[in-house]
Amino acid sequence: MSKTPIAADVVIVGGGLMGASAAFFLRQRGKSVVLLERGLVGQQASGVNFGNVRRQGRFLPQLPLAHRARDIWGRLPSLIGEDAEFLPTGHVRVVHTEAQLASIEKYAADAKGWGLDLEIIGPAQLRKRFPFFGPDLVGGSYSPTDGHANPRLAAPAFGRAAGRLGAQVIENCEVLAVEKDGADFRVSAKDGTVVHAPAALICSGAWGGAMSAAFDEPVPIRPNGPTMAVTEPVPYGIVPVVGVSSPVDHEVVYFRQVKRGNIVFGGGRRNPAHLDGRRAQVTPQFTLAQLHELRRVAPALGKLHVLRTWSGVEGYMADDIPIMGPSARASGLYYAFGFCGHGFQLGPGVGDVMAELIATGSTTTPIEPFHIRRFAAAPAKAAAALA
Numbered sequence: 001m002s003k004t005p006i007a008a009d010v011v012i013v014g015g016g017l018m019g020a021s022a023a024f025f026l027r028q029r030g031k032s033v034v035l036l037e038r039g040l041v042g043q044q045a046s047g048v049n050f051g052n053v054r055r056q057g058r059f060l061p062q063l064p065l066a067h068r069a070r071d072i073w074g075r076l077p078s079l080i081g082e083d084a085e086f087l088p089t090g091h092v093r094v095v096h097t098e099a100q101l102a103s104i105e106k107y108a109a110d111a112k113g114w115g116l117d118l119e120i121i122g123p124a125q126l127r128k129r130f131p132f133f134g135p136d137l138v139g140g141s142y143s144p145t146d147g148h149a150n151p152r153l154a155a156p157a158f159g160r161a162a163g164r165l166g167a168q169v170i171e172n173c174e175v176l177a178v179e180k181d182g183a184d185f186r187v188s189a190k191d192g193t194v195v196h197a198p199a200a201l202i203c204s205g206a207w208g209g210a211m212s213a214a215f216d217e218p219v220p221i222r223p224n225g226p227t228m229a230v231t232e233p234v235p236y237g238i239v240p241v242v243g244v245s246s247p248v249d250h251e252v253v254y255f256r257q258v259k260r261g262n263i264v265f266g267g268g269r270r271n272p273a274h275l276d277g278r279r280a281q282v283t284p285q286f287t288l289a290q291l292h293e294l295r296r297v298a299p300a301l302g303k304l305h306v307l308r309t310w311s312g313v314e315g316y317m318a319d320d321i322p323i324m325g326p327s328a329r330a331s332g333l334y335y336a337f338g339f340c341g342h343g344f345q346l347g348p349g350v351g352d353v354m355a356e357l358i359a360t361g362s363t364t365t366p367i368e369p370f371h372i373r374r375f376a377a378a379p380a381k382a383a384a385a386l387a
């Protein structure tokens, strides 16, 4: 089916939180935008994640971007007309051992220099302030201004707001090729849609690697599915988001309670995820292991019925940090994908920064550590890291 080609300043591939927020902020900067999404906006990782709006525990050079994102989360109602149920409830990171307490104490000292103030709390105070914790925790660190939001709402809200500002958001539109066509990009979709634009932004999440490889920039990205579940509702009493910090993978569980009473939890081992099928199925044993770990942290949680489990397809880079910035090979091409299980909090900041980069040629927030060129020097070594 041939359609009249569309011309725009920027074409965005992928309508997760990154693509949808980038469309919004590009329109705010006066750029014409077409966003092409294979399914529905926010249907993949951005819509099924845990909803953690957490800064503590991040790679320190990522904190400036996380701060920019946190500022936007707090301004959503005035910015896009909806709050996506963002609540700055605080976030507590708890530990099981003295060695891990020393590790989060060091993180708190280092994070201060990056503009994040964390409070270290000893075991007695921890249980006094948060009575749902069990007796075996050794301590924790508290970030008062982090919180959580509803992932089902955030990306669609940005997509609608971008549309109101004049972006063309085209759903059910699978991009088959992104090619250089003279000075422009030509982006062709399965339904016959063709977009010409001098700038193309790849925000296709776990599927981003195939698109960068087409421009001779392969990256070591692997799909995986975090294990998620939600319990029956109980009276609201767990205000902060809670996460365990541990070097032992299966101990790293996290949970939050929504105002309606249900407790959402996740963490531990990740499931296989399928790029072609666009699905990740939960392994029941992983949920059972999560319940065991949750009981160690908050014993009462072990008594609750689990209503539903799910997973989602997320792209993990070999070095556990995303790809963000311009292509090293094609001028006008930009990437923001592979957010390694921690992109929801960053999302609005990523859209804002990518819009700034495309509109002005530079960013006021440093994103150099995320440049795709870090894999150019040793692609074979990076690929081996995934084997």
Ligand SMILES: Cc1cc2nc3c(=O)[nH]c(=O)nc-3n(C[C@H](O)[C@H](O)[C@H](O)COP(=O)(O)OP(=O)(O)OC[C@H]3O[C@@H](n4cnc5c(N)ncnc54)[C@H](O)[C@@H]3O)c2cc1C
Residues within 6 Å of the ligand: 013, 014, 015, 016, 017, 018, 019, 036, 037, 038, 039, 040, 041, 042, 043, 044, 045, 046, 047, 048, 049, 050, 051, 052, 053, 054, 173, 174, 175, 176, 203, 204, 205, 206, 207, 225, 226, 227, 228, 266, 310, 311, 312, 313, 314, 336, 337, 338, 339, 340, 341, 342, 343, 344, 345, 346
């Ligand atoms: C279960 C789970 C729990 C998580 N928990 C958290 C959390 O608590 N906190 C946190 O910060 N992060 C969390 N994350 C990570 C976070 O959800 C992601 O990092 C983030 O949503 C990535 O956004 P994105 O826009 O890059 O990708 P996505 O949301 O995956 O969007 C990419 C979009 O590109 C589209 N697309 C792909 N190929 C094409 C194509 N050829 N044509 C058109 N469209 C295409 C897809 O359909 C998809 O909608 C979690 C992730 C999962 C899966």
